[in-house]
Amino acid sequence: MTFEDELRKGNFQVAECTDCKKIVWPPSDFCNQCFQEIRWRKCANEGKIIEFSKQNNNYFCLAEFENTIKIIGKVAS
Amino acid sequence: MGKVGIVSYGITKFSKEDSKIESLLLKSTKKLFENSPNLSRNDIDAVLVSTNNNSKYLSAILSEMSGIQPKISHTVESLCNSGTNAIVSAYSYIASGLADVVLVSGAERYDSPGQILEWDNSRGEFKHPIFWASIFTKSYKREFSITDEDLAIVSVKNHKQAQNNPNAISEKEYSLDDVLNSKRLTDDLRLLDCSRPCTGGASILLTSEDFCSKFTDDPIWITGIGQKTISAGFTKNTFDYMESTRIAASSALKMSKHNSSDIDVAEIHDAFSVCEPMALESLGFTDKGSGMDMVKELYAANNFKINPRGGLIGSGHPLGATGIAQTIEIVQQLQICANKRQVDDATIGLVHNMSAAATSSTVLILEK
Ligand SMILES: [Zn+2]
Numbered sequence A: 001m002t003f004e005d006e007l008r009k010g011n012f013q014v015a016e017c018t019d020c021k022k023i024v025w026p027p028s029d030f031c032n033q034c035f036q037e038i039r040w041r042k043c044a045n046e047g048k049i050i051e052f053s054k055q056n057n058n059y060f061c062l063a064e065f066e067n068t069i070k071i072i073g074k075v076a077s
Numbered sequence B: 001m002g003k004v005g006i007v008s009y010g011i012t013k014f015s016k017e018d019s020k021i022e023s024l025l026l027k028s029t030k031k032l033f034e035n036s037p038n039l040s041r042n043d044i045d046a047v048l049v050s051t052n053n054n055s056k057y058l059s060a061i062l063s064e065m066s067g068i069q070p071k072i073s074h075t076v077e078s079l080c081n082s083g084t085n086a087i088v089s090a091y092s093y094i095a096s097g098l099a100d101v102v103l104v105s106g107a108e109r110y111d112s113p114g115q116i117l118e119w120d121n122s123r124g125e126f127k128h129p130i131f132w133a134s135i136f137t138k139s140y141k142r143e144f145s146i147t148d149e150d151l152a153i154v155s156v157k158n159h160k161q162a163q164n165n166p167n168a169i170s171e172k173e174y175s176l177d178d179v180l181n182s183k184r185l186t187d188d189l190r191l192l193d194c195s196r197p198c199t200g201g202a203s204i205l206l207t208s209e210d211f212c213s214k215f216t217d218d219p220i221w222i223t224g225i226g227q228k229t230i231s232a233g234f235t236k237n238t239f240d241y242m243e244s245t246r247i248a249a250s251s252a253l254k255m256s257k258h259n260s261s262d263i264d265v266a267e268i269h270d271a272f273s274v275c276e277p278m279a280l281e282s283l284g285f286t287d288k289g290s291g292m293d294m295v296k297e298l299y300a301a302n303n304f305k306i307n308p309r310g311g312l313i314g315s316g317h318p319l320g321a322t323g324i325a326q327t328i329e330i331v332q333q334l335q336i337c338a339n340k341r342q343v344d345d346a347t348i349g350l351v352h353n354m355s356a357a358a359t360s361s362t363v364l365i366l367e368k
Helices: A003-008 B021-034 B058-066 B082-096 B129-144 B148-162 B176-180 B209-215 B243-256 B275-282 B291-300 B311-315 B319-334
Strands: A013-017 A038-042 A047-055 A058-065 A069-074 B004-011 B046-050 B072-076 B101-108 B184-186 B200-208 B220-229 B265-267 B348-355 B360-367
Touching: A003 A013, A047 B129, A047 B184, A058 B129, B004 B021, B004 B082, B004 B209, B004 B319, B021 B058, B021 B101, B021 B200, B046 B058, B046 B082, B046 B319, B058 B072, B072 B082, B082 B101, B082 B200, B082 B220, B082 B319, B082 B348, B082 B360, B101 B319, B129 B148, B129 B184, B129 B275, B148 B176, B148 B275, B148 B291, B148 B311, B200 B209, B200 B319, B220 B243, B220 B319, B243 B275, B243 B348, B243 B360, B265 B319, B275 B291, B319 B348, B319 B360
Parallel strands: B046 B072, B046 B101, B265 B348
Antiparallel strands: A013 A038, A047 A058, A058 A069, B004 B200, B004 B220, B101 B200, B220 B360, B348 B360
């Protein structure tokens, strides 16, 4: 499973360290704090929009999830 | 640790030309040799190439095409601040005693792969630089009550200054209305707010203190270096100021034993309009939120202190050559040979070169 494949299917997964439980972001193969194994889990559905702009008629935004990670994405109406 | 000086340079005109990367490297290196009558091929201990181009073994290729057989030869890549990273590597080789004379050559084609960082999944489908620039612009405008009209002055100023730079891609001045009415890329970014990827090359020669006098009577010393990388991904960044730039500037100024108020002239990495006021604040030239006041004052006074060659917006942005071209500009300013771009009494200069939305920054302090 890769992050991109899951995302394409509409599943927003994050990599979480099996040891220290921190989210590794952007997704990686090992924890960037302790180099332990990661496991994939579903990210919280709700995020907070930190900033946004618009291209043509499409809004895009910088959103924060689980008070930890940020990602740029489309805002669907 | 001995001093390291810049003793010669060569640069091409920035354009949209379809040239081979090898030809671009050779072209500015040839100009550097023409500017250095006492330079023989045997003098050069190291050849460093700065580019985002995907070609292989470019330093060995440039060396062979130039008839040089260096001890050290390799490429340095760090997206948009590859150029100053290569200069810092050259400095380190000289300061460590591994080399006395180092040629640094940077080049890029207009279609450089260095504009997009595929790895950064935190940018989602929004990997083109216009998206981080839009987020930066929106955040900066909101935080400090800045308008599009304010930011457009950066582009007006830098295109105007570029008209005195014979190597700049920009060939005309633009009015405030021209900038505001230029193609809308997003709600927060217009075409003329952007620096343009282009084709160009720039080379510079660095030597140890003992070797300087062979090549010039007027060396420019690198007296301060500061670098900081916060992350590769955009979203771990700050969005209304540049943390990596703040840290890099503070280290570089400390090393040179100067304050930002001592700087007479500076090249700032204005990849987009908003970057100039943000960088001015992060470099310590002015308070947070006051960057546009400084830009407006300089523009009104026709003062070329910031981005005399026109910055990236006016000169064009051939990624691997940019940091070297910025450094060449400051060298010319300190040698008082910048012609119509000359800033009065320039004795201490600063170069600010950054990558990928200021996730990484380099700051250099140069002095006579
Ligand atoms: Zn961990």
